[in-house]
Each structure stands twice: as structure tokens, then as C-alpha cells.
Amino acid sequence: MVSGLINFAALLEPALEQAQLGFEEGGVPVGAALFGAEGNLLSVGRNRRVQEEDPSIHGETDAFRKAGRQKTYRDKILVTTLAPCWYCSGLIRQFNIGTVVVGESTNFAGHLDWLRDAGVKVVELNDPRCMQLMARFIEQRPDIWNEDIGECECDAPH
């Protein structure tokens, strides 16, 4: 069980640092971090589609990977600078990650109600730094952003 005393906003910082680093690298600026029940940092990650030419590395999947094998995720807290896409929402649901802290859901709404319906505790921070960083990237590189969320001009609306 996640402690009621945790300051979720403070947990955003390492995830935001990862997003900023990703931006400086020319990548999709989404960062994430996984914490234990007491707010102890287990891992950080960031989207590296561009940096490693690897479409499978979203911020959330990277942090999940870096934390290694865990007995349970029910007591873990996944922090991400941007609302998770279906890929990352599926990860959260499959592994029963107990709490998800979302930096912002303005640039991408994600599927937060779907997670809540599955019993996930979702904390929304509406952090302006996350919003501005993501908006800046989407404006500069809409092509890469659309690729990262599986939207292609060649596809019909879905």
C-alpha cells in the first residue's frame, strides 16, 4: 500500500529531468520514474525512439525495464511526464501497477479513466513545465510525435 504521506508532486522531478534530457538529445521528451511504496526511487527512463531508433522505448516502458524484475507492482508508483498511451496503459494494467502520477494530459489525453476503472490510482499534476516542453516538441517535430503515437498521414482515421 502506498503511504498517504507521499508528496506525489515531488516525485515528478526525476521524470521531468529525463524528459528534458530527451528533448536536448532531439528525442520525444517524455520521461518516467518508478518508485517503491515509500517514495524510494527504483529507476528512471525516457523515450528513446529517435536516440536509439527503437520504437519500443517509451518513457514508462524504459523505467519499467530499468527497475528489473519485481515481485509485485501493486505497491509501486509510476510517474510519467505525459499521460500514458495504450501501450504504456496496457503495461500498467497487466502488471497491476498500483499508482500512476501523470505530469500532464493536455497534449495527449491518454486513457486515464480506463486505468481508474481497472483499479489504478491516478494522480494528475497538470504541471506547466511538462505541458510546455511537450507542446514545444510537438510544434517543432509533429512528424516524430505522430510516429510515436502511431498516427500516420498514410492511415485513415481510426
Place this chain on the structure above:
Amino acid sequence: MVSGLINFAALLEPALEQAQLGFEEGGVPVGAALFGAEGNLLSVGRNRRVQEEDPSIHGETDAFRKAGRQKTYRDKILVTTLAPCWYCSGLIRQFNIGTVVVGESTNFAGHLDWLRDAGVKVVELNDPRCMQLMARFIEQRPDIWNEDIGECECDAPH
């Protein structure tokens, strides 16, 4: 658009080889392969939770990664020996993978109707070799299998 002339059953073979290789390595025996619209093989992958101590590598995510960045997945065919979990179903949905070929869904039912509702073409093969390999692993190593699908004795039913 995927050709109507493709023999989906034949596409299972490279995925099944990966699953068998994973089994021999002591890993979770789920294999996958990604094909282009004409049935041309783009990549193969297998679950490597045990082999690399990496919980993020499911068969499907591995094949997705190995194929590198793609403009679109609408015309791609993802073949997997076992029905995809939420994590891999989310991947399929986010990237609009057009067709998913499922070796078996007896040992793990997955969320095939959820994929169909999202417009994914799902082909079920009910292959006895896939069923037997997976059943053998689950019998031998229920602990690793449960870990791989996020089920833990320490968790309450979810």
C-alpha cells in the same frame, strides 16, 4: 492492406521457433514475428524475462523493437504464439497494427475482443504445438509464468 492470399498458418513457424528456443533457454516460451503486407518477414522476437532479467521483453514487444521504426503498422501482420496480454494488446492498438495472428488462446485468453473492437483483424490458429509448449512451461514454472503476467501470490485478486 493485407493480401487475401496470405497463408496465415505458415506465418506461425518463425514465431514458434522463437518460442521453442525460449523454452530451451529456460525462458517463458512465447515467440512472435512481424511481417509486411505481402507476408515478408521483418523481424522475430521472444520473451526474455528470464534470459536477460528484463520484464519488458515479451515476444510481441521484442519483434516490434527488432523491426525498427516503421512509417505505419496498418499493413503489418504480428504473429504471436500466445494471445497477447494487456501490455502487448496496448502496443497493437496504439500503433494500429492491422492484423494479429494468434497461435493459441487456451493457456491465456488475452483480450482478443478488445482488439477486434478497435478494428484489428484477429486470426486464431488454435495450434496444438503452441498449446502444448506453453502448458508444459506453466506446469514446470508456474512462478515465472505468474510473474510474467503480473500475477503475484502477494496480490489480492484483481
